[in-house]
Amino acid sequence: MTIERFIQLWTHRYHKYTHIATAHLKGRQARAHFQGVKRGLKKGQELIAIIRTEHFGDIVAAEPISRYVRQQHPDAHIVWFAKPGFAELVSHNPNVDEVFREICVTERRVLLEGKVFDKVFELQFRNNNHCPKCQVFTENPVALERDINVFNYFDYGNLLEVFAQTGGLIPPKTAFPADDQPRLYLQPSHQAKVDGLDLPGKYIVMHCRSNYEPKDWPADRWNQLVHWLAEKYDYQLVEIGLESNLNVKTPAYRNLCGQLSILETAEVIRRASFFIGLDSGPSHLGNATGTFGIILMGALNNFLNYNPYSGKYGRQENALLVRKAGLPCAQLPFEFVQEQVRSVLEKSADNARTVLS
Known part of the structure; x- marks a missing residue:
């Protein structure tokens, strides 16, 4: 092994393992944060996660789900998981109480292992549950059970219908049962x-x-x-x-x-x-x-x-x-x-x- 290759290898490993350590730390910090949120909720009030972290067109397409979940759980504290670059799409949504700015799937896995959320609606499947830095994939059990994946997802309907099905919100291959028109929440600054x-x-x-x-x-x-x-x-x-x-x-x-x-x-x-x-x-x-x-x-x-x-x-x-x-x-x-x-x-x-x- 040449000295250049040795330096490249250990530089890569340094960045990879630093990222993984950061993801674990942030995941534990997020778990502690949401445990605190849950302690502050009223008796019987649910803490609900909606996971659609990317891409921005997909998040816009999934917006009616925020209204549907709010309708089904009017008193819940609803948290939308999104990558930081896309957080603005949900940060002004009145049906979402909080945005969790996820850096990678390892952070999310560490957070969710704490079982702090009463319900988790994951609106994505394996190809969107990948961190190239950690070199980690996570699976969506609902998508696996229903055999929804990157090769066949449009066989299940439009994007909104696919996401609602991967989240277990509606039965397989059914139409979205509520208002399906996506909305944006533009602000005076825009x-x-x-x-x-x-x-x-x-x-x-x-x-x-x-x-x-x-x-x-x-x-x-x-x-x-x-x-x-x-x-x-x-x-x-x-x-x-x-x-x-x-x-x-x-x-x-x-x-x-x-x-x-x-x-x-x-x-x-x-x-x-x-x-x-x-x-x-x-x-x-x-x-x-x-x-x-x-x-x-x-x-x-x-x-x-x-x-x-x-x-x-x-x-x-x-x-x-x-x-x-x-x-x-x-x-x-x-x-x-x-x-x-x-x-x-x-x-x-x-x-x-x-x-x-």
Whole structure:
């Protein structure tokens, strides 16, 4: 073994075992905290955990569960487990009493081993229960019993229905029994931030790059679409997301990628005339904020014709799911997408003319 390899090995081990030790410590501290919370509850008042730690589109899709659990347990102290980067999505939810900002599954395992919670609704399965630093997976017993996993989960319904089933809240392969429209709880600070962006009164917001390549549409076709929209219509075009891969030269386009928090992005989407994007987190923000969505989708892995959305996007009352049977999103022809977008925008223009007349 070379000295460089020796240093690399022990540096890796140092970081790994330091992380594990920190996770165990924080897990015990969290256990002590919630034991204190429980001692402060009234007699008969339950302490309930809802676990949906990632990704942000999934947390938005799962929001109706917070209302459903609150309805079923009106007096409970409800704690939502989320990774720190996604905590803002639930921190203002009036149906959630507390957010537990989980750093890894080892921390959660140590916490839950204390049996401090009266009920635990785990809304995820093995692939979301993994810490790469600890190199640890944890299993969801309900998901195991019902055989719900990353290879078949869309066979059980939309994301909300899948999460409710993995949490044991509803029977297998059943519809969600309550209001299934996701909501967001935007605050004045989010509105103030977007006020400061000086956005036009009439714009289309676009999300052109997901965190999972099989869901993406090629950048050159997005470039075509942006230039066509800029030439054909009088909307400004605002791109949101983490990072843009477009090469756009038109004054009608503005890039806000990487400049906003999740809920600030939601406020930008809420004010838009339309949302055009992919099956990814921002499309769930569009569903929750009520902005009409044009969603580019396709066959995904072994799911040939899936629908991740509940509420108005899921029923296509406030969205158009753009896809061709059997084709992945990357293979959707530009002309096909162009025609689908045109149909929505021109129908909107016709409706506006009818109202004015």
